[in-house]
Amino acid sequence: MRSMRRASLAALATIALIGGALTATDIATAAPGDFVVRGSVNQVYLLDATAGQGVELVAGANKVVGTGTVDTAGSFAWRELDPGSYTVRTTSGRAASKAATVTDYDDPAPAPSFYSGQTLDKGFGYITTRDGTTLSANVTFPPGTGPFPTVVEYSGYDPSNPKNTVMAQLYTNLGFAYVGVNIRGTGCSGGSFRNFEPIQSLDGYDMIETIAAQPWAQFHKVGMVGISYPGISQLYVAQTQPPSLSAISPLSVIDDTYQGTLYPGGILNTGFAVPWAKDRAEDAAPYGEGWEQPRVDAGDTVCAANQALRLQNPDPLQLIKDNPFYTKEVGDPISPMLFAKKINVPVFLAGAWQDEQTGGHFPAMLDDFTSSPHLYATMTNGSHTESLSLGVFDKYADFLDLYVGQRVPTGRKAFVAPILASVLTGVSGLTMPTGTSYAGMTYGKALSTFERQDPIRVLFEEGAADGKPAGSPLPRFEKSFKSWPIARAKATAWYLSPGKNLREKPSEAAPGKTKARSYRARPNALPKTTFTGPGSIWAVNPTYNWKQIPAGTGLGWITPPLKQTLVAVGTGSVDLWVRTPGARDTDLEVTLTEVRPNGREVYVQSGWLRASHRKLARAKSTVISPVHTNREADAKPLSRKQFTKLRVELFPFAQPFRKGSRIRITVDAPGGSRPTWSFETISHGERVQIAADRKHRSRIVLPLVAGIDVPTKAPKCGSLRSQPCRTYGRR
Numbered sequence: 036m037r038s039m040r041r042a043s044l045a046a047l048a049t050i051a052l053i054g055g056a057l058t059a060t061d062i063a064t065a066a067p068g069d070f071v072v073r074g075s076v077n078q079v080y081l082l083d084a085t086a087g088q089g090v091e092l093v094a095g096a097n098k099v100v101g102t103g104t105v106d107t108a109g110s111f112a113w114r115e116l117d118p119g120s121y122t123v124r125t126t127s128g129r130a131a132s133k134a135a136t137v138t139d140y141d142d143p144a145p146a147p148s149f150y151s152g153q154t155l156d157k158g159f160g161y162i163t164t165r166d167g168t169t170l171s172a173n174v175t176f177p178p179g180t181g182p183f184p185t186v187v188e189y190s191g192y193d194p195s196n197p198k199n200t201v202m203a204q205l206y207t208n209l210g211f212a213y214v215g216v217n218i219r220g221t222g223c224s225g226g227s228f229r230n231f232e233p234i235q236s237l238d239g240y241d242m243i244e245t246i247a248a249q250p251w252a253q254f255h256k257v258g259m260v261g262i263s264y265p266g267i268s269q270l271y272v273a274q275t276q277p278p279s280l281s282a283i284s285p286l287s288v289i290d291d292t293y294q295g296t297l298y299p300g301g302i303l304n305t306g307f308a309v310p311w312a313k314d315r316a317e318d319a320a321p322y323g324e325g326w327e328q329p330r331v332d333a334g335d336t337v338c339a340a341n342q343a344l345r346l347q348n349p350d351p352l353q354l355i356k357d358n359p360f361y362t363k364e365v366g367d368p369i370s371p372m373l374f375a376k377k378i379n380v381p382v383f384l385a386g387a388w389q390d391e392q393t394g395g396h397f398p399a400m401l402d403d404f405t406s407s408p409h410l411y412a413t414m415t416n417g418s419h420t421e422s423l424s425l426g427v428f429d430k431y432a433d434f435l436d437l438y439v440g441q442r443v444p445t446g447r448k449a450f451v452a453p454i455l456a457s458v459l460t461g462v463s464g465l466t467m468p469t470g471t472s473y474a475g476m477t478y479g480k481a482l483s484t485f486e487r488q489d490p491i492r493v494l495f496e497e498g499a500a501d502g503k504p505a506g507s508p509l510p511r512f513e514k515s516f517k518s519w520p521i522a523r524a525k526a527t528a529w530y531l532s533p534g535k536n537l538r539e540k541p542s543e544a545a546p547g548k549t550k551a552r553s554y555r556a557r558p559n560a561l562p563k564t565t566f567t568g569p570g571s572i573w574a575v576n577p578t579y580n581w582k583q584i585p586a587g588t589g590l591g592w593i594t595p596p597l598k599q600t601l602v603a604v605g606t607g608s609v610d611l612w613v614r615t616p617g618a619r620d621t622d623l624e625v626t627l628t629e630v631r632p633n634g635r636e637v638y639v640q641s642g643w644l645r646a647s648h649r650k651l652a653r654a655k656s657t658v659i660s661p662v663h664t665n666r667e668a669d670a671k672p673l674s675r676k677q678f679t680k681l682r683v684e685l686f687p688f689a690q691p692f693r694k695g696s697r698i699r700i701t702v703d704a705p706g707g708s709r710p711t712w713s714f715e716t717i718s719h720g721e722r723v724q725i726a727a728d729r730k731h732r733s734r735i736v737l738p739l740v741a742g743i744d745v746p747t748k749a750p751k752c753g754s755l756r757s758q759p760c761r762t763y764g765r766r
Contacts, residue, residue: 050137070109074135076142076234077514080227081111081123081132089126094119095379100125103427110320110626112227112347118142138166138506139758140233150244155214157251159197159330161223161337162216166234169337171195171223172216172242175203181251183212184440186258187238189272190265190375191221191228191315196326203648206260208451209432210440212251218268221319222349223327225341228319228348231369238270244671245745247279254754256281258439262422263287263393267371274377282438284383284421284431285571289393290400292369293361296663297392300683301648301665303359303706304620306713307392312351321345361665372400377443381409383434387421387497388414388688389757391572391711395640398687399606401491401519408437409486412519413580414689415494415510417756424508426494428452431468433485445472456508461574462539489515493604493689498758499750506575508752514743521604526658529594531611531696531727533736537594537698541732547676550728551614554591556621556702556718560588562705564759572710572757573605579710579759581638589703590725591734593630600745601692606660606737607685609700612678613646618721619672620647622714624705625683627735629690630697635752636763640688641708645717646673650679659738660684678726685737691745699763700735710757 059612070084079092084105092101094114100121118139124131139745153163157176161169173195177183186206188194194202194215196585206213218235247257259269266285273283277553289295297308321342322328331339351670367373382404388395404410411434413427415437421427432448452467471483471488494510498569503509503700516522529537533550542550548701561584566577584591607626650669661682673679692698702725704718752760 036634046593047713063098067746069121070132070199072121072132072135074121074137075168076138076140076237077114077116077118078234078343079113079116079121079123079135079659081105083108084109084111089439091124091126093122093124093131096617106346108343108346110344110347113230114229114346114349126728128599140237144240144244145689147244147248150241151248153245153248153445155246155249159195162242164238167372168219168226168238169224169341170216170219170238171338171341172214172240173203175200175207175213176251176262177207177210177212181212182253183251184210184254184442185212185214185246185252185256185257186241186260186435186439187214187216187246188261188265189216189218189259189268190261191218191241191319192264193217193222193324193326195222195224196324196325202261205451205455209435209447210445211435214246217497217753219343222324223330223335223338223341226345227344230351233368235268235319236271236275239268240275240277241273243277243280249305254281254441255279257438258435259283260435261286269373270375270378273380274374279418281379281385282434283378284434286384287386287390287393287419288371288384288397290370290372290397293401294663295364295396297355298359298665299394299396300643301360301645301663302643303355303714305715307711309352309355311392312355314536316348319345319348321540330634341726360667360670372403375400375403376402376405378404379406379408381411381434383411383431384752385422385427385431386412387417387757388686389416390419390421391709391757392419394712396686398519400462411490413492414687416689416758417497417508418573421458421508421756423455424497424509425452425456425467426510426513427499428455430466430492431673433471433473433596435567437482437485441478442560443476443478448471452606457625458719459573460508462505462507463503465503465509466545466563468474468509489517491516491519495745496691496755498756499754504575505596506756508756511746511750512744520548521738523742524605524659524740527739528734528736528737530732531592532725533726537592537700537735541734542728546729549726549731551678551724551726553722553724554589555587556704556721556723557588558704558706558716558718559701560585562708563713564710567756568625568709581759581761582707583761583764584701584703584707589701591699591701593699594697596632596695596697597692598694600694602690602740602743602745603692604689604740606641606687606717607640607641608659608736608739609642609683609685609734610736611681611683611702611733613673613681614675614678614724614726615673616675616724619675619722620645620717621673621721622646622705622718623681623683623717623723624703624708625685626701627685627688628699628701629692630699630763631749631752632695634763636761637752637755638758638760639690640685642683643705643714644678644681646681647671649679651682656682659736674761677726678731689745693745693747693749696749698737
């Protein structure tokens with residue numbers, strides 16, 4: 036946790052909030068021993084109490100529903116409360132507070148006058164939410180005189196930090212006013228923080244309505260922007276349906292916190308998800324982001340007061356530890372695919388299959404945006420920042436112009452996009468691909484032209500654009516579709532042989548004779564895939580350390596050379612008959628690759644599964660997309676004697692497998708195939724047997740899409756973004 040000044044802690048113990056921040060006069064006139072109780076949305080906050088004091092939360096006349104001990108900042112918070120009237124009393128002396136009202140998440144929003152009565156000017160300021168909490172915000176205008184089309188970035192990073200100007204410059208150069216707002220409990224915003232809790236969504240509603248009510252906000256409408264955390268936050272806000280929200284543009288997001296990033300296949304992701312949660316907890320500590328203290332030192336008393344509840348932030352690592360299985364209570368509220376149907380504004384979404392952070396599972400929710408009048412999605416191979424690449428930015432900027440700016444797309448994007456690409460990848464001198472020209476069109480004509488285009492775009496072979504430096508953030512070719520999943524995709528199977536081959540037809544070995552291969556599940560046998568070189572994984576041509584599985588610690592199967600070029604777009608399923616004679620459970624990592632005629636092997640995608648989590652949600656599963664329940668009640672150990680069928684989902688991908696190349700899968704213990712991601716695996720050297728015979732038809736099923744023109748020559752090995760190469764070796 037980031038260090039805090041001792042003087043700051045002492046000051047926090049005397050600070051209280053009431054409908055926002057108390058003034059110095061309010062604090063000075065408070066009688067000794069007094070404390071403040073504030074009702075919120077399904078929460079109650081106690082402030083300005085005596086550190087170490089025992090307290091009780093009382094519902095109605097005399098029902099104790101919670102207890103606690105006041106922290107060193109003089110605060111305590113109760114969460115997940117039913118609406119109603121509550122008081123707080125001390126356990127010694129029985130001093131009691133006045134009644135505080137707790138409202139419900141589903142209660143009506145405040146009247147429009149609540150929002151129009153607030154003033155937010157250029158520069159740093161605060162937005163007041165329905166429970167009186169203030170959110171820090173920073174407003175930046177583009178050149179010219181307003182009103183301006185306006186976009187908002189909302190997250191627990193530091194979007195309201197006046198010195199963080201990167202995103203502000205990006206959007207103001209596109210001609211938008213930019214407002215960066217910190218989620219409650221972060222930066223200079225008040226309240227207590229827990230990742231993606233419901234009150235943050237309602238705060239977002241209040242934030243949107245307040246910003247839209249400002250005289251400088253054109254049309255009194257607001258769009259949302261942001262990548263990763265501020266991309267995900269857009270989904271949470273948009274589900275509340277703020278009347279003044281015009282559109283959202285979530286980039287590099289997740290569809291389901293549990294299965295998409297935190298517990299893929301039921302296995303805890305300790306490489307990215309856990310450290311990310313830990314970092315957010317540290318940032319949300321008092322003065323945790325670092326920029327708050329200088330503001331307080333300069334006289335920002337609101338920012339100082341807003342640190343008061345930070346010690347009441349729940350421990351996210353404990354929450355993760357306590358929930359190794361999926362539960363509706365914890366999992367549903369943080370699964371955007373379950374509430375995407377509530378989003379009723381146009382959506383532009385983009386991301387990468389091999390995203391080393393959020394993971395690339397996001398396309399699973401594209402068909403859930405059933406209330407959005409327009410959903411546009413662009414997907415590509417690449418890294419976490421690929422959603423801002425040159426191949427994406429053209430349509431992205433057009434979307435913002437049309438749906439937020441309500442104007443004909445401007446030429447500003449051609450200036451902004453190459454600069455952004457240079458910052459992210461280190462390559463200068465690139466230009467944005469020529470897109471649709473709207474020159475001479477009216478706004479209505481431009482909008483209808485945009486909307487006539489197929490909304491689902493797949494960019495292929497990002498990094499290998501002809502005539503550009505290898506690794507440049509540009510695709511080699513693309514294809515658009517009307518919907519996702521691709522309607523004409525044909526599920527095509529290859530069967531594992533008793534040897535090392537993938538065949539179009541299953542083995543015809545005689546009944547009763549089980550044919551199986553085995554390996555030892557040793558998670559540390561395969562070195563983790565790492566990357567080195569100037570810059571980061573987002574830069575051009577990082578050098579990957581991606582090794583073959585050591586002998587005896589994994590298995591591989593491969594097709595004969597392909598007789599024609601095949602293009603797979605979507606998820607895949609690897610269906611395996613597994614037995615662990617000496618264990619009752621095991622963790623599996625399946626990796627899909629392309630082996631070229633020259634013996635070079637290209638990474639495509641991976642999937643993971645803890646065998647005890649194999650129970651399928653049958654109503655959701657398809658032949659190419661196994662969906663697991665991940666519920667504790669459905670967990671079941673493996674038989675030591677019988678082979679058990681498991682279906683491992685390959686995360687979404689799009690890959691051309693050219694004529695002469697071979698399709699390969701490998702199976703081993705988790706952790707080595709993908710940069711950044713690693714796992715808390717239960718595998719410890721157990722023997723894993725995989726059967727492939729007439730009775731046990733282990734197979735891989737891929738979604739092949741015909742009618743896509745693929746350049747004949749394969750791209751240079753190592754040029755594809757986030758798709759490392761290695762020398763093929765049989766296992």
